[in-house]
Amino acid sequence: MDNLVILCFAVINSIALLALISLGLAVIFGMMRVINFAHGEFIMLGGYATVIANHCGLNLWLSMLVVAPMFVALIGAVAERLIVRRLYGHLVTTMLATWGLSLFLIGAVTAIFGNTTMGVSAPLGNIPIGAYSIGAYQLFLIGITALLVVSALLALHWTKYGLIARAAMQNSEMAATLGINCDRVYAATFIIGAAISGLAGALLAPISGVLPHMGAAYVARAFVTVISGGGALITGFLSAATILGPVEALLSYFATPVLGQASLLLLAVIILRLFPTGVSSLWIGGR
Amino acid sequence: MVRQVKQAFFPVALVLFAALGPFILEPFDLVNLSAFSAMAIAALGLAFVWGTLGILNLGHCTFFGLGAYAYAIAVSNLGDSTLAALIGIALAVAFSLVLGYFLFFSRLGDVYLGVITLCVTLIFYSFMTSTADPSFHIGPVPLGGFNGITAVPSLNMPGDPQAFLSTEATFSICLLSLAGAYVLLSLLRSSDAGRIMTAIRESELRSELLGYDIRFYKLVGFAVSAAMAGLGGALYTAVMGYVSPNVFDLSQASQFVLWVIAGGLGAFVGPVVASFGFQLLSSQLGANQVFNTELIFGATIILFVMLAPQGLQPMLLGLSSLKFPHRFGILRRKEKPA
Numbered sequence: 001m002d003n004l005v006i007l008c009f010a011v012i013n014s015i016a017l018l019a020l021i022s023l024g025l026a027v028i029f030g031m032m033r034v035i036n037f038a039h040g041e042f043i044m045l046g047g048y049a050t051v052i053a054n055h056c057g058l059n060l061w062l063s064m065l066v067v068a069p070m071f072v073a074l075i076g077a078v079a080e081r082l083i084v085r086r087l088y089g090h091l092v093t094t095m096l097a098t099w100g101l102s103l104f105l106i107g108a109v110t111a112i113f114g115n116t117t118m119g120v121s122a123p124l125g126n127i128p129i130g131a132y133s134i135g136a137y138q139l140f141l142i143g144i145t146a147l148l149v150v151s152a153l154l155a156l157h158w159t160k161y162g163l164i165a166r167a168a169m170q171n172s173e174m175a176a177t178l179g180i181n182c183d184r185v186y187a188a189t190f191i192i193g194a195a196i197s198g199l200a201g202a203l204l205a206p207i208s209g210v211l212p213h214m215g216a217a218y219v220a221r222a223f224v225t226v227i228s229g230g231g232a233l234i235t236g237f238l239s240a241a242t243i244l245g246p247v248e249a250l251l252s253y254f255a256t257p258v259l260g261q262a263s264l265l266l267l268a269v270i271i272l273r274l275f276p277t278g279v280s281s282l283w284i285g286g287r
Numbered sequence: 288m289v290r291q292v293k294q295a296f297f298p299v300a301l302v303l304f305a306a307l308g309p310f311i312l313e314p315f316d317l318v319n320l321s322a323f324s325a326m327a328i329a330a331l332g333l334a335f336v337w338g339t340l341g342i343l344n345l346g347h348c349t350f351f352g353l354g355a356y357a358y359a360i361a362v363s364n365l366g367d368s369t370l371a372a373l374i375g376i377a378l379a380v381a382f383s384l385v386l387g388y389f390l391f392f393s394r395l396g397d398v399y400l401g402v403i404t405l406c407v408t409l410i411f412y413s414f415m416t417s418t419a420d421p422s423f424h425i426g427p428v429p430l431g432g433f434n435g436i437t438a439v440p441s442l443n444m445p446g447d448p449q450a451f452l453s454t455e456a457t458f459s460i461c462l463l464s465l466a467g468a469y470v471l472l473s474l475l476r477s478s479d480a481g482r483i484m485t486a487i488r489e490s491e492l493r494s495e496l497l498g499y500d501i502r503f504y505k506l507v508g509f510a511v512s513a514a515m516a517g518l519g520g521a522l523y524t525a526v527m528g529y530v531s532p533n534v535f536d537l538s539q540a541s542q543f544v545l546w547v548i549a550g551g552l553g554a555f556v557g558p559v560v561a562s563f564g565f566q567l568l569s570s571q572l573g574a575n576q577v578f579n580t581e582l583i584f585g586a587t588i589i590l591f592v593m594l595a596p597q598g599l600q601p602m603l604l605g606l607s608s609l610k611f612p613h614r615f616g617i618l619r620r621k622e623k624p625a
Contacts, residue, residue: 035398083589091398092343093592096548099345100588103541107582216537217413220406227399258417262410269403273393 006132010253013138015245016145020204022222022237023148024197029226030233031169031189033091034084037098039222040215041105042194046072046201047210048109051118060123060206068202069195076194080187088186102215110212119209141203148196153234165189221248221261224268230278239279244268294473297556298466305462309455317454318526319570321461325522327562328468330546331555332515335472338553339481340508341488343397346404347543349386349411350379350513352534354520356415359436359530364426366448368440372521379517380510387509391502408535415532435531442525461522468515469555475511476555484508538581545584548591 025039036042049071053063079101087094124136156162167175168185176182201210208214225244229236244264252260275281308317333347354375361371386407390400419432428436442457444450452460475481486494487501495501524530533539546565550557569580 035402083593086593092401095343095398095401096544097589097592099541099544100585100592102585103538103581104585104589107579107585111579111582213537216409220409223402224406227402256417258414261413265406265410268406269389272395272399272403273389276393276395 002132006134007250007253009134009138011246011249012142014249014252015241016142018221018225018241018245018248019149019238020141020145020200021218022225022241023145023152024193024195024200025222026226026229026233026237027152027196028190028193030236031165031193032088032186034088034190035091035095035098035223036084036190036193037095037219038079038102038105039197040217040219041102041109042072042076042197042215043201043204043218044109044210044212044215045075045105046198047205047208047214048113048118048201049198050202050205051120051210054120055118060120064202064205065199069199072198072201073191073195076191076198077187079194080190084190085183085187106212106215113212115212117209117211120206122206135207137206141207144203148199149234149238152196156233161188221264224265228268228271228278230275230280232280232283235283236278236280240268240271243271243279297559298470301462301466301469305459305466308458308462314454317458321454321458321526322523323563323566324461324465325519325526326542326566327519327559328465328522329516329519330543330550330558330562331465331468331472332512332519333543334547334550334552334555334558335476335515336508336512337547338551338555338558339476339488340484340505341397342505342509343401344404344509344512345401345540345544346406346408347512347516348535348539349404349408350383350516351520351523351539351543352408352411352415352530352532353382354379354517355524355530355534356430356436356520357517358521358524359439360425360428362440362525363428363436366440366443367446368442368448368525369445372518372525375521376514376517379513379520383510383513384506387506391505391509394502405540408540409537412532412535415535431531433532435529435533437529439524439528439530441528457526461526464518464522465559468518469559472511472515472555480504480507538584541584541588545588545591548588 021043024042025036028034028036028039046068049068050060050063053067054060058067079098083097083101084094087097122135122137124140126133127136127139156166164175164180165185165188167178168180168182172182175185204218208217221244225240226237228244229238229240244267247267248260248264250260251263271279308320312320329347329351332350333344336342336344336347357375357378358368358371361374362368365371386404390403395403415430415435416433418430419434421429423430423432430436440448440451442452442460444452476485483494483499484504486497487499487504491501520534542565546562547558549565550559550561565584569584572580572583
């Protein structure tokens with residue numbers, strides 16, 4: 001019985017983790033059709049911002065929920081202005097340029113902080129379940145991920161900004177004719193996406209620690225989730241996370257974490273073989 | 288005729304260098320240059336599949352790494368290095384056919400392809416780093432986890448595992464293989480199949496409407512590039528004497544891409560020259576420890592993509608054919624929006 005509860009928790013945790021690390025990427029990819037290869041490094045920078053701010057004496061929650069997203073949003077704004085904006089419409093070129101950015105950021109962080117792990121301790125203690133116990137912080141992670149996803153969905157469908165953003169995404173020429181400044185919408189989208197990635201990194205910092213190369217551990221899973229999700233912005237990647245998460249969690253539990261990750265990739269490749277534009281092509285049509 | 292002479296210039300220069308190098312260079316430089324040319328062979332594979340066929344394979348180092356690991360395991364088990372190198376090539380090709388079947392037969396777009404191939408190599412990286420346990424072994428060879436496989440035997444005479452080749456002979460073999468790879472790919476590019484591949488790069492839809500099965504040609508091109516990468520990996524391991532999971536990591540993946548962008552998409556000479564140049568640069572940087580190589584390479588990729596998207600070779604050729612006042616306009620991009 002306790003075993004079952006723990007297993008269910010592991011599955012939900014895995015889905016939430018996938019959703020958390022891919023939300024920022026999904027926003028940027030879904031809205032702008034820009035593959036941001038520096039996504040993993042945005043996560044890494046969020047983690048570093050949290051750890052550094054906390055070591056400087058700032059409250060952990062404040063440095064996690066405020067400082068990290070704002071700092072990464074700033075980096076995102078600079079990157080958008082200097083690189084991404086000049087390459088709109090050139091999909092492959094943007095991908096290569098953001099890859100360069102990703103290496104550059106890894107190099108810069110290594111040069112400044114060195115190639116060592118830094119960390120903060122996870123707050124909130126443990127909750128006992130029978131013979132086992134789970135971290136209360138992980139419950140908090142699941143909660144805040146759900147909150148983020150729901151608010152992204154609501155913001156996109158119920159606010160004026162969401163309407164404008166969807167219009168710019170669907171038909172940028174028509175939106176521009178109606179007086180919307182698409183460049184500004186794209187810039188705002190990229191910055192918001194970066195801020196969400198930074199927040200994800202901040203939230204992960206207490207459980208995983210921070211390291212210049214930590215982005216690589218998340219970026220593969222995030223890309224696979226977003227791409228097998230396909231065209232529908234939030235529902236797409238969410239459904240992909242729901243399919244992939246349990247597989248990864250169960251195989252990691254019964255076999256090894258590496259096998260879990262490999263099976264996640266394999267499953268995603270098979271999904272793409274069946275639905276080349278992602279699972280969400282089932283309900284929005286191939287786009 | 289003039290064109291053929293021009294094309295023959297580069298491989299002939301490589302062959303001459305292979306013959307004369309051992310007499311003029313120190314053994315240390317010979318080892319370095321052998322390793323550089325092994326890398327350059329793999330880079331040629333990417334230059335072919337990306338520049339001629341238009342397949343953006345960000346995980347080219349998967350095949351390089353497979354060739355490297357296969358050589359290391361096979362040569363320690365069998366003893367004969369020629370057979371081991373062939374096994375390295377065969378494994379890379381076999382894996383490329385399986386992966387390529389899934390990628391091309393589901394008609395994935397450019398970007399999706401790049402992401403999936405990159406993810407594949409990252410998965411290999413995390414798998415190989417997790418094999419530290421002695422239970423992971425093939426024959427007497429432990430996979431070694433993060434440390435990889437060390438003390439890999441170098442090249443020996445075909446059929447005589449005890450007769451190891453000298454540094455000089457290994458150097459000549461590496462450079463001759465590079466020249467051979469160059470000639471082979473150039474011939475393939477100018478053959479009928481190569482022309483169809485170029486047509487596929489220009490427009491997949493039109494080539495398909497003309498009746499060519501683009502999935503088949505992509506699969507073949509992918510396998511050829513994997514064979515090059517596998518050969519490069521096998522030679523690299525033979526020269527260096529070890530292989531570690533780092534052959535699958537992000538910076539290895541980025542190096543191949545960087546060389547091809549810098550050398551010029553669609554060109555062969557450019558990527559080879561660029562690969563030698565950047566490897567020299569990174570061995571210098573690595574020796575000084577002043578700058579972080581990732582920082583430099585990242586900045587270089589950004590600069591090339593933003594300022595010289597066609598790469599050095601086409602840019603220089605284009606510049607030299609322009610009148611002087613027009614020479615600076617070529618820096619502006621001419622690509623049409625997708």
